[in-house]
Amino acid sequence: MNLVSFTAQGTAFWGVAREDGVLALSPEFPQYRTLRDVIAAQALPDILTAAQGRTASHKAGLFRYTVPIPDPGKILCVGVNFPDRNAEYKDGKEAPPHMSLFPRFVQSFVGQGENLIRPPESAQLDYEGEIAIVIGKEGRRIARDQALSHIAALTLCNEGTIRDWVRHAKFNVTQGKNWDRSGAMGPWLVPFTDPAQILDIALETRVNGELRQSDRTGRMLFPVAEQIAYISTFTTLRPGDIIVTGTPTGAGARHDPPIWLTPGDRIDITAEGIGTLSNGVADE
Template sequence: MKIVRFIHAGTQSYGVVTEGGVVDAGARLRPKFGDVTDVLTAGALGELEALTDASADFALADIRYLPPVKGANSVLAVGRNYGSAYADMGTNFPGHPSIFMRRHGSHAGHLEPLIRPKASQFFDGEAELAVIIGTGGRHIPEDTAMDHIAFYSILNDGTLTDWADHTSRNVSPGKNFDSCGAFGPWMVSRDEIADAHALTILHRINGEEIQNGSTGDMIFSIAQILAYVSTFTALEPGDVITTGSPGGIRPRREAGIYLKPGDQVEMEISGIGVLANPVQDED
């Protein structure tokens, strides 16, 4: 099951993606469930699954994509979690996951522009598998952690690298400019991904392959990440956790090559889809 958030004819909603297009779940389930997070909180995914055989209300080409999870919930990101990324840097693996936060406003939807801000020209991104929590909890054991996942998606971890390097311990300023990253195009239910650690991650800029890796290269597994995060904070339905990115981007940075207006960015994860965004300058 694929779930998308969107705007159609000026109305914001959410729906089920089918072969025919989009089934408008919001039109059918509101006011009981105002958004996908409400469905997750109520443990009512069956309400969405029941719509998978319904006739589509409109085509995907007729919607404006929104990030698949509405604001308010946490977006926790794991940095430098792939062996290939450490090979690029020539440093040793860490003893614990490196965690930082992203604002929901730092993410554009599928096909929406990535914004290069006036404050910096050192703009790039990294392809990441995003996990969306379905069942919350605290002190979650590793052996049951995957049961807490409802969906998977793609996140472009957009970064202003000079701002991320302002201090040695806090990358957050470089990760949170408006629409510097992207999230989408939709969420895919956990049951459709047989093995979340056997997915191919691709990153292309203007058709050129920048990253090509596997989620099997993660240093800390998804279960380990969820167990670690839930030790210091309770996870809630709708929380988003990104799981790091493979190597490949560092050579561009070292060569001084960064995103510029007119670039076309694509990030693809097998079993999920392609997240595509153009780049433009801040007004």
């Protein structure tokens, strides 16, 4: 049973996904403003119990998905985390001993079914299909063998990037990664209950039906447990924080010539056991 955030007639709700729509549960649990509050209170079991045997309160077409965690404390993204991605740089260097990290802001994401927005300042809007983890338990200097116990849920991310803007400075990519509504997250949160959900699963990205990215999480240079351990060394991870775990080779920038996203394109990101995140593209 997967958890969702959505809007209907201008009102924000959270609840669970049903086959014919979504079931709003936030009115029954007013103490939890968002799914971040649910996770922080370790109340996911209560929410899932309350949803059992119930049908949709909002049918398909009568609501809009939003980003599952609308108010994360922080979103950190791991760069160059698959072997072939490292090779794409063609700099002759082996994989680095430590992971590359950069922040994203929540307003740079839209929800399932919404359009990524190409800004007038650049035509170089690119896609990056990734799995994101949501932290469920606070921790600092988390041991690697305990790291997966700090995960509350999984979701998908299209870590959309304005490519020429990641080259504006020498040492950072932040400005190219944070254009408003340039990426997507969702469609829902899948409760994390078993390490097998993340250790070696297939991740694929298709653009207009064409397979562009395909790899398995078991090939990550820095597995998810290592990401949690490393990041928590320098910052406390808290419930609702999000780690975007890295994208396989095959983004548009790596084609010759590059293939940028254009209005009318459709991007589908699929991971085993999580689902599919689908979005279109429009000009601002």
